[in-house]
Amino acid sequence: MCEEKNGLIHSMLILLFISNSCFYAHCQQITLEDVLSRQSLNETSTFGDPARLDHALVNGTVPLKRVPRNVPATNCWPKAPFALLRAATGCPGGGAWGTGEVRHRLRAASSVSQQNLLSAQITKEAVTLEFCVRDPPADTSDEPVDYDCSHVNADFPPGSYCIFNAQQKFNIYERCPPGFNWSAVGLDDIGTVNRRTRGRMPTGEFFDTFTHYYFCCRNDSAPSNHMVLPTKRPFILFPLGVHRACQEVVGLRARMFSIYMDADHGSYVNHPNRFCSPFAETDSVIEGVGPCAREKRGKGLQLHMCHYSLW
Structure with missing residues (x-):
């Protein structure tokens, strides 16, 4: 006693x-x-x-955090493997996230329209993009875990937006979550850089002089129709090229901005469905049938993004 x-x-x-x-x-x-x-x-x-x-x-040598056990599905991101560009404030919460980066050696004209929204390093010689990947278990997360979402089965809502693919499957048509279609963006890097990749990354090919990113896009609801996603911390999605508008999210403000990557020899956007590809621009367009059908090719790549936050 x-x-x-x-x-x-x-x-x-x-x-x-x-x-x-x-x-x-x-x-x-x-x-x-x-x-x-x-x-x-x-x-x-x-x-x-x-x-x-x-x-x-x-x-006081460990920061305490309470992880609620009974969490509504609207507080959690879906379990399906996917990735987002890392916002300047970090990963968006709503479960466990891994982090990583890809370094591109490019020409000097690379830039981002609003540097304070994106976690990236841009110099005259290189662009380093940082990612949040939603596939690690909770006990190996690289970011603070605000909710225990391990037992929550949340789904992606209908809308008009893209995310990075993070599913490592051989068949490209099976890599995206249900309701999404694959798309791809590629660009030529100038040459080999030290530590080209680090940590967890989206699905793609990361060669010494070429990078190929896979996207998952959906277009089953107008961007003006509000959808529900976790709103605790800011995050970044990609708008569709067919709409060129940010998907509205309940309770959040959306701001469109872009990054220009000054590629060495060329860049491209490829998609089997032109209504389901990210809003990305190159300097020239190839139209018609054959192996180059549905491809846009050019030297530089302008990739548009939507930043979501409470303010």
């Missing part, structure tokens, strides 16, 4: 300390139930030993 009482007092003291610390640090609050349930804390931190966990809590 005395041991149980001492354990409860110990847990209450830890809770009091955490609550006071959170008041000044503006961190998320945690309840006595969470402190008593060592298992729930261990699941959301890297401290498996209770003694190490208590020491970390008291000394």
